[in-house]
Amino acid sequence: MRRLFFALIALGAAAAPALADEDFSKCEARYAAIGLPVLKSGGDPEPIAVCHQGYAVAFNPDSRVPYWVIERVPKAQLSGKAKRSNKFLPDPALGDASPVDADYRASGYDRGHQAPAGDFKSSQPMTNESFFFSNMAPQVGKDFNRGIWRILETDVRSWILCGDRPELYIITGPVFDEKEKWIPKGKQRVRVPDGFFKVIYDPTRKRALGMLLPNKALDTDTLPQYAVAIKTIEQRTGLVFFPALNKRSQTVLKSSKGILWGVDGSCQAGE
DNA sequence: CTGCCGCAC
Protein backbone atom coordinates (compact mmCIF):
# COMPACT_ATOMS: atom_id res chain seq x y z
CA MET A 1 0.00 0.00 0.00
CA ARG A 2 2.73 2.39 0.99
CA ARG A 3 4.62 1.49 -2.13
CA LEU A 4 1.59 2.13 -4.31
CA PHE A 5 1.18 5.51 -2.68
CA PHE A 6 4.66 6.55 -3.64
CA ALA A 7 4.20 5.21 -7.12
CA LEU A 8 1.15 7.43 -7.54
CA ILE A 9 3.04 10.44 -6.30
CA ALA A 10 5.78 9.73 -8.77
CA LEU A 11 3.22 9.48 -11.57
CA GLY A 12 1.65 12.75 -10.55
CA ALA A 13 4.96 14.54 -10.55
CA ALA A 14 5.87 13.18 -13.93
CA ALA A 15 2.55 14.26 -15.41
CA ALA A 16 3.70 17.86 -15.59
CA PRO A 17 6.35 17.67 -18.29
CA ALA A 18 6.24 21.36 -19.10
CA LEU A 19 7.28 20.67 -22.65
CA ALA A 20 6.50 24.04 -24.08
CA ASP A 21 4.33 23.92 -27.17
CA GLU A 22 5.59 25.95 -30.03
CA ASP A 23 3.93 29.09 -31.21
CA PHE A 24 1.46 28.00 -33.88
CA SER A 25 2.94 30.41 -36.40
CA LYS A 26 6.00 28.17 -36.42
CA CYS A 27 3.84 25.32 -37.65
CA GLU A 28 2.18 27.50 -40.28
CA ALA A 29 5.64 28.27 -41.55
CA ARG A 30 6.82 24.67 -41.40
CA TYR A 31 3.93 23.43 -43.55
CA ALA A 32 3.59 26.52 -45.72
CA ALA A 33 4.61 24.72 -48.91
CA ILE A 34 1.35 22.76 -49.00
CA GLY A 35 -0.70 24.63 -46.40
CA LEU A 36 -2.46 23.24 -43.36
CA PRO A 37 -5.68 21.32 -43.99
CA VAL A 38 -8.77 23.53 -43.97
CA LEU A 39 -12.13 22.57 -42.47
CA LYS A 40 -14.73 23.29 -45.09
CA SER A 41 -17.37 24.11 -42.52
CA GLY A 42 -14.94 26.24 -40.56
CA GLY A 43 -15.10 23.49 -38.00
CA ASP A 44 -17.95 22.55 -35.71
CA PRO A 45 -16.77 22.95 -33.09
CA GLU A 46 -13.85 25.21 -33.88
CA PRO A 47 -10.58 23.31 -33.62
CA ILE A 48 -7.90 23.97 -31.05
CA ALA A 49 -4.63 24.52 -32.90
CA VAL A 50 -1.63 22.76 -31.40
CA CYS A 51 1.94 23.06 -32.62
CA HIS A 52 4.70 20.75 -31.52
CA GLN A 53 8.17 20.27 -32.86
CA GLY A 54 7.32 17.13 -34.80
CA TYR A 55 3.66 17.63 -35.68
CA ALA A 56 0.72 20.00 -35.67
CA VAL A 57 -2.88 19.21 -34.70
CA ALA A 58 -6.33 20.63 -35.21
CA PHE A 59 -8.05 19.15 -32.16
CA ASN A 60 -11.83 18.73 -31.89
CA PRO A 61 -12.83 19.56 -28.30
CA ASP A 62 -16.20 17.83 -28.72
CA SER A 63 -15.16 14.44 -30.10
CA ARG A 64 -11.84 14.91 -28.25
CA VAL A 65 -9.83 13.42 -31.08
CA PRO A 66 -8.01 15.38 -33.79
CA TYR A 67 -9.61 16.66 -36.96
CA TRP A 68 -6.18 16.10 -38.45
CA VAL A 69 -2.52 15.69 -37.50
CA ILE A 70 0.17 16.79 -39.92
CA GLU A 71 3.84 15.82 -40.01
CA ARG A 72 6.70 16.70 -42.29
CA VAL A 73 9.20 13.86 -42.06
CA PRO A 74 12.71 14.33 -43.42
CA LYS A 75 14.90 11.27 -43.84
CA ALA A 76 17.25 12.24 -41.02
CA GLN A 77 14.34 12.19 -38.57
CA LEU A 78 13.94 8.42 -39.01
CA SER A 79 17.40 7.45 -37.78
CA GLY A 80 18.48 7.57 -34.17
CA LYS A 81 18.25 5.94 -30.81
CA ALA A 82 15.19 7.57 -29.31
CA LYS A 83 13.08 5.08 -27.39
CA ARG A 84 9.34 4.94 -26.90
CA SER A 85 8.46 6.54 -23.59
CA ASN A 86 5.10 4.73 -23.35
CA LYS A 87 4.00 7.69 -21.27
CA PHE A 88 0.71 8.88 -22.69
CA LEU A 89 0.40 12.43 -21.43
CA PRO A 90 -2.30 15.10 -21.43
CA ASP A 91 -1.21 17.75 -23.87
CA PRO A 92 -0.39 20.91 -21.93
CA ALA A 93 -1.30 22.88 -25.02
CA LEU A 94 -4.90 21.66 -24.69
CA GLY A 95 -5.33 22.46 -21.02
CA ASP A 96 -8.55 21.01 -19.62
CA ALA A 97 -9.66 19.97 -23.08
CA SER A 98 -6.98 17.28 -23.23
CA PRO A 99 -8.01 13.67 -22.92
CA VAL A 100 -6.29 11.75 -20.16
CA ASP A 101 -5.35 8.13 -19.67
CA ALA A 102 -8.49 7.41 -17.63
CA ASP A 103 -10.65 8.35 -20.61
CA TYR A 104 -9.25 5.40 -22.56
CA ARG A 105 -8.55 2.94 -19.76
CA ALA A 106 -10.35 -0.39 -20.00
CA SER A 107 -12.18 0.81 -23.08
CA GLY A 108 -10.92 -2.05 -25.20
CA TYR A 109 -9.40 0.46 -27.62
CA ASP A 110 -5.75 1.31 -28.09
CA ARG A 111 -4.58 4.87 -27.68
CA GLY A 112 -3.59 5.04 -31.30
CA HIS A 113 -0.91 7.46 -32.46
CA GLN A 114 -1.87 9.59 -35.45
CA ALA A 115 1.69 10.80 -36.01
CA PRO A 116 3.56 7.55 -35.18
CA ALA A 117 6.19 7.50 -32.45
CA GLY A 118 8.46 5.70 -34.90
CA ASP A 119 8.63 8.79 -37.10
CA PHE A 120 10.79 10.58 -34.54
CA LYS A 121 13.72 8.24 -33.93
CA SER A 122 16.17 11.13 -34.18
CA SER A 123 14.88 12.90 -31.10
CA GLN A 124 13.82 11.71 -27.66
CA PRO A 125 11.87 14.92 -26.91
CA MET A 126 9.99 14.63 -30.20
CA THR A 127 9.28 10.95 -29.50
CA ASN A 128 7.99 11.85 -26.05
CA GLU A 129 5.75 14.57 -27.50
CA SER A 130 4.20 12.06 -29.87
CA PHE A 131 2.57 10.52 -26.78
CA PHE A 132 0.44 13.61 -26.09
CA PHE A 133 -3.27 12.84 -26.20
CA SER A 134 -3.68 15.55 -28.83
CA ASN A 135 -2.09 12.94 -31.11
CA MET A 136 -4.32 10.01 -30.08
CA ALA A 137 -7.59 8.44 -31.15
CA PRO A 138 -9.28 5.20 -30.11
CA GLN A 139 -8.17 2.43 -32.44
CA VAL A 140 -9.01 -1.25 -32.57
CA GLY A 141 -5.84 -2.87 -31.26
CA LYS A 142 -5.60 -6.41 -32.51
CA ASP A 143 -5.36 -6.70 -36.27
CA PHE A 144 -5.70 -2.97 -36.82
CA ASN A 145 -3.44 -0.61 -34.84
CA ARG A 146 -0.93 -3.38 -34.18
CA GLY A 147 -1.46 -4.89 -37.59
CA ILE A 148 -2.40 -3.30 -40.88
CA TRP A 149 -2.17 0.28 -39.59
CA ARG A 150 1.32 -0.36 -38.27
CA ILE A 151 2.29 -1.84 -41.61
CA LEU A 152 1.02 1.28 -43.35
CA GLU A 153 3.09 3.47 -41.02
CA THR A 154 6.14 1.30 -41.64
CA ASP A 155 5.62 1.43 -45.39
CA VAL A 156 5.48 5.23 -45.32
CA ARG A 157 8.75 5.34 -43.40
CA SER A 158 10.32 2.95 -45.89
CA TRP A 159 9.32 5.23 -48.75
CA ILE A 160 11.43 7.94 -47.12
CA LEU A 161 14.21 5.75 -45.79
CA CYS A 162 14.55 3.47 -48.79
CA GLY A 163 12.72 5.15 -51.62
CA ASP A 164 14.87 8.14 -52.53
CA ARG A 165 12.36 10.60 -51.14
CA PRO A 166 14.09 13.26 -49.02
CA GLU A 167 10.93 14.00 -47.08
CA LEU A 168 7.18 13.42 -47.05
CA TYR A 169 4.25 15.36 -45.68
CA ILE A 170 1.80 13.06 -43.91
CA ILE A 171 -1.66 14.02 -42.72
CA THR A 172 -3.54 11.53 -40.54
CA GLY A 173 -6.94 11.63 -38.93
CA PRO A 174 -10.28 10.00 -38.20
CA VAL A 175 -13.47 9.56 -40.18
CA PHE A 176 -16.90 9.10 -38.66
CA ASP A 177 -20.17 7.48 -39.63
CA GLU A 178 -23.46 9.07 -38.72
CA LYS A 179 -24.09 6.62 -35.92
CA GLU A 180 -21.94 7.80 -33.03
CA LYS A 181 -19.80 5.56 -30.85
CA TRP A 182 -18.18 6.88 -27.69
CA ILE A 183 -15.93 5.64 -24.93
CA PRO A 184 -17.98 6.56 -21.88
CA LYS A 185 -15.39 5.44 -19.35
CA GLY A 186 -13.63 8.60 -18.27
CA LYS A 187 -14.80 11.84 -16.78
CA GLN A 188 -15.06 13.08 -20.34
CA ARG A 189 -16.05 10.82 -23.18
CA VAL A 190 -14.01 10.27 -26.34
CA ARG A 191 -15.60 9.54 -29.70
CA VAL A 192 -14.55 6.34 -31.44
CA PRO A 193 -13.71 6.85 -35.12
CA ASP A 194 -15.14 4.49 -37.72
CA GLY A 195 -12.01 4.76 -39.79
CA PHE A 196 -8.73 6.54 -40.33
CA PHE A 197 -7.14 8.27 -43.30
CA LYS A 198 -3.65 9.13 -44.34
CA VAL A 199 -2.85 11.67 -47.03
CA ILE A 200 0.79 11.50 -48.09
CA TYR A 201 2.51 14.09 -50.26
CA ASP A 202 5.91 13.82 -51.91
CA PRO A 203 7.09 17.37 -52.63
CA THR A 204 9.97 16.14 -54.79
CA ARG A 205 8.00 14.02 -57.21
CA LYS A 206 4.80 16.03 -56.69
CA ARG A 207 2.81 12.89 -56.07
CA ALA A 208 0.14 12.26 -53.49
CA LEU A 209 -1.55 9.17 -52.09
CA GLY A 210 -4.69 8.74 -50.07
CA MET A 211 -5.45 5.80 -47.77
CA LEU A 212 -8.74 5.22 -45.98
CA LEU A 213 -9.17 2.23 -43.66
CA PRO A 214 -12.08 1.16 -41.48
CA ASN A 215 -11.28 1.03 -37.74
CA LYS A 216 -11.62 -2.71 -37.42
CA ALA A 217 -9.62 -5.90 -37.62
CA LEU A 218 -8.31 -6.32 -41.15
CA ASP A 219 -6.10 -8.75 -43.01
CA THR A 220 -2.68 -7.14 -43.42
CA ASP A 221 -2.45 -8.33 -47.00
CA THR A 222 -5.47 -6.24 -47.97
CA LEU A 223 -3.72 -2.90 -47.39
CA PRO A 224 -3.47 -1.98 -51.11
CA GLN A 225 -7.23 -2.09 -51.52
CA TYR A 226 -7.64 0.84 -49.11
CA ALA A 227 -5.99 3.31 -51.46
CA VAL A 228 -8.53 5.95 -52.40
CA ALA A 229 -8.69 9.25 -54.25
CA ILE A 230 -7.88 12.10 -51.91
CA LYS A 231 -11.09 13.70 -53.10
CA THR A 232 -12.91 10.82 -51.42
CA ILE A 233 -11.21 11.61 -48.11
CA GLU A 234 -12.10 15.28 -48.49
CA GLN A 235 -15.75 14.41 -49.02
CA ARG A 236 -15.76 12.08 -46.07
CA THR A 237 -14.02 14.45 -43.64
CA GLY A 238 -14.99 17.91 -44.81
CA LEU A 239 -11.32 18.79 -45.03
CA VAL A 240 -9.44 20.42 -47.89
CA PHE A 241 -5.86 19.25 -48.27
CA PHE A 242 -2.92 21.14 -49.80
CA PRO A 243 -4.72 24.51 -49.82
CA ALA A 244 -1.47 26.29 -50.70
CA LEU A 245 -1.07 24.38 -53.97
CA ASN A 246 -2.65 25.88 -57.06
CA LYS A 247 -6.07 24.66 -58.12
CA ARG A 248 -4.78 22.76 -61.12
CA SER A 249 -2.30 20.79 -59.02
CA GLN A 250 -4.92 20.09 -56.39
CA THR A 251 -7.34 18.75 -58.95
CA VAL A 252 -4.77 16.41 -60.45
CA LEU A 253 -3.40 15.23 -57.12
CA LYS A 254 -6.82 14.52 -55.66
CA SER A 255 -8.72 13.00 -58.54
CA SER A 256 -7.32 9.53 -59.05
CA LYS A 257 -7.04 6.53 -56.80
CA GLY A 258 -3.36 5.82 -56.19
CA ILE A 259 -1.39 2.70 -55.53
CA LEU A 260 1.10 2.11 -52.73
CA TRP A 261 4.53 3.47 -53.53
CA GLY A 262 7.70 1.41 -53.87
CA VAL A 263 11.17 1.40 -52.44
CA ASP A 264 14.68 0.96 -53.75
CA GLY A 265 16.30 -2.45 -53.81
CA SER A 266 18.37 -3.29 -50.78
CA CYS A 267 16.45 -1.52 -48.09
CA GLN A 268 14.73 -3.05 -45.11
CA ALA A 269 10.98 -3.13 -44.49
CA GLY A 270 8.66 -2.11 -47.24
CA GLU A 271 7.07 -5.02 -49.05
C1' DC B 1 8.14 4.62 -13.19
C1' DT B 2 10.40 0.26 -14.50
C1' DG B 3 9.91 -3.88 -16.14
C1' DC B 4 7.90 -7.71 -18.45
C1' DC B 5 4.42 -9.77 -21.63
C1' DG B 6 1.89 -10.56 -26.15
C1' DC B 7 1.44 -9.84 -31.01
C1' DA B 8 2.86 -9.07 -35.90
C1' DC B 9 6.38 -8.61 -39.18
Place this chain on the structure above:
DNA sequence: GTGCGGCAG
Protein backbone atom coordinates in the same frame (compact mmCIF):
# COMPACT_ATOMS: atom_id res chain seq x y z
C1' DG C 1 15.17 -8.00 -33.44
C1' DT C 2 11.86 -3.93 -33.95
C1' DG C 3 7.63 -1.49 -33.29
C1' DC C 4 2.73 -1.53 -31.73
C1' DG C 5 0.57 -1.91 -27.36
C1' DG C 6 -1.10 -3.65 -22.19
C1' DC C 7 -0.49 -4.61 -17.39
C1' DA C 8 1.87 -5.85 -12.79
C1' DG C 9 4.56 -4.48 -9.22
